[in-house]
Amino acid sequence: MIGLHEEPKPLIAILTSHDKYKRFQGNRKNFRDIAKMGKDLDIPVFVVTSRDLKLSGNKVLGYAFIQEKKLWEEQWFPLPNVIYNRIPQRKAEERPAVRRKIESCLAHPDIHLFNPFFFNKWELFAWLRKSHSTKSFVPATKRLTGYKALSAMIRNYPNLYLKPESGKAGKGIMRLKYVENESNPLQLTIQSPRKIMVVKSSSLSEIWKRIRNEIGMTNYIVQEGIELVSHNGRQFDLRVLVQKNGKGQWLVTGIGARQAGHRRITTHVPQGGSVEDPEELLALVFGRELTSGMMNRVKSNALLIARQIERGSGHMLGEMSMDLGVDMEGKIWFFEANAKPMKFDEPHIRKKSLERIFQYSQYLVKQSYNS
Numbered sequence: 177m178i179g180l181h182e183e184p185k186p187l188i189a190i191l192t193s194h195d196k197y198k199r200f201q202g203n204r205k206n207f208r209d210i211a212k213m214g215k216d217l218d219i220p221v222f223v224v225t226s227r228d229l230k231l232s233g234n235k236v237l238g239y240a241f242i243q244e245k246k247l248w249e250e251q252w253f254p255l256p257n258v259i260y261n262r263i264p265q266r267k268a269e270e271r272p273a274v275r276r277k278i279e280s281c282l283a284h285p286d287i288h289l290f291n292p293f294f295f296n297k298w299e300l301f302a303w304l305r306k307s308h309s310t311k312s313f314v315p316a317t318k319r320l321t322g323y324k325a326l327s328a329m330i331r332n333y334p335n336l337y338l339k340p341e342s343g344k345a346g347k348g349i350m351r352l353k354y355v356e357n358e359s360n361p362l363q364l365t366i367q368s369p370r371k372i373m374v375v376k377s378s379s380l381s382e383i384w385k386r387i388r389n390e391i392g393m394t395n396y397i398v399q400e401g402i403e404l405v406s407h408n409g410r411q412f413d414l415r416v417l418v419q420k421n422g423k424g425q426w427l428v429t430g431i432g433a434r435q436a437g438h439r440r441i442t443t444h445v446p447q448g449g450s451v452e453d454p455e456e457l458l459a460l461v462f463g464r465e466l467t468s469g470m471m472n473r474v475k476s477n478a479l480l481i482a483r484q485i486e487r488g489s490g491h492m493l494g495e496m497s498m499d500l501g502v503d504m505e506g507k508i509w510f511f512e513a514n515a516k517p518m519k520f521d522e523p524h525i526r527k528k529s530l531e532r533i534f535q536y537s538q539y540l541v542k543q544s545y546n547s
């Protein structure tokens with residue numbers, strides 16, 4: 177029984193997928209950091225798989241991190257009142273049984289599940305285009321339905337990005353440029369973690385054949401390429417972590433910069449990119465004086481974007497990360513948002529991000545207690 181004056185406490189379950197060999201999937205280092213923070217804040221937290229999360233009983237089988245032994249121990253827990261969805265794979269989350277389980281958590285009166293689903297790039301753009309406050313951040317984008325879609329886009333934009341609709345970490349991204357006054361003006365760049373390849377041609381149908389080969393059955397979008405700011409010939413963009421605080425309001429937890437590797441078309445670290453300080457890089461391009469104003473603009477725009485994404489998704493979201501680009505005019509562009517943000521390597525962002533998960537969880541249980 178909860179006493180009248182006692183505030184309810186969160187019991188947080190990190191939701192992930194079952195794994196035959198490792199017991200559960202997901203980034204263990206991340207889960208361990210969350211468990212440690214829970215210990216520091218005296219808020220219990222455990223890992224549960226979608227398979228073991230059964231709402232019908234009054235206890236669930238989960239894993240607690242035992243610090244002294246440095247391992248995850250199977251234990252029974254009461255039904256959690258907060259569920260932090262960290263299912264790592266889209267495929268797993270899309271399985272009907274898992275979807276049903278998430279839906280029943282969402283409908284459960286005593287459970288707050290946040291970030292129920294992965295985002296899809298195409299949907300994100302549609303949501304942001306719906307609002308006056310956010311539509312200018314979205315580069316022109318079409319579904320890559322065929323040759324016609326590509327040829328219409330390259331006529332309007334001499335620089336295009338082709339991206340899988342549900343991609344991550346730069347996998348499968350290509351760039352198509354039309355370079356005037358060249359005998360082979362169409363230049364297609366294909367990158368993989370190990371190499372980078374440029375195919376040149378004067379024929380769009382030839383290029384299209386090549387693209388079709390690369391994409392196979394995957395759904396792709398084709399997007400206006402943005403001339404990102406660069407330093408030492410390597411372009412960079414921003415990773416913004418946006419989370420809700422203990423009052424349920426969106427705040428920017430931190431901003432990082434990622435700079436592309438030499439000749440690379442994306443800024444991902446696995447594709448040769450590096451982690452940089454955003455203020456330092458922006459100051460090198462725009463000068464110190466303009467930089468703080470620009471950082472503030474990035475923050476306020478990121479909040480507008482987060483609110484609009486949450487509205488569009490129709491679900492309760494507690495955090496997201498987003499990839500924002502800045503062009504030479506200082507204009508801010510939206511590339512994507514992630515419902516399952518990766519760990520930020522920057523220690524000050526990392527610490528704050530862990531704290532916010534607990535602050536928001538506290539807010540969630542307080543909410544239902546007061547209502």
Ligand SMILES: Nc1ncnc2c1ncn2[C@@H]1O[C@H](COP(=O)(O)OP(=O)(O)O)[C@@H](O)[C@H]1O
Nearest residue numbers: 337343344345346347400401402442443511512
């Ligand atoms: N339209 C674009 N113009 C310029 N650069 C882009 C564009 N789209 C993506 N990029 C670059 O590629 C990176 C990855 O794009 P993103 O859409 O986030 O794909 P992924 O899901 O693989 O991370 C971005 O962070 C940016 O550096």
Ligand SMILES: [Mg+2]
Nearest residue numbers: 345346499512
């Ligand atoms: Mg990205």
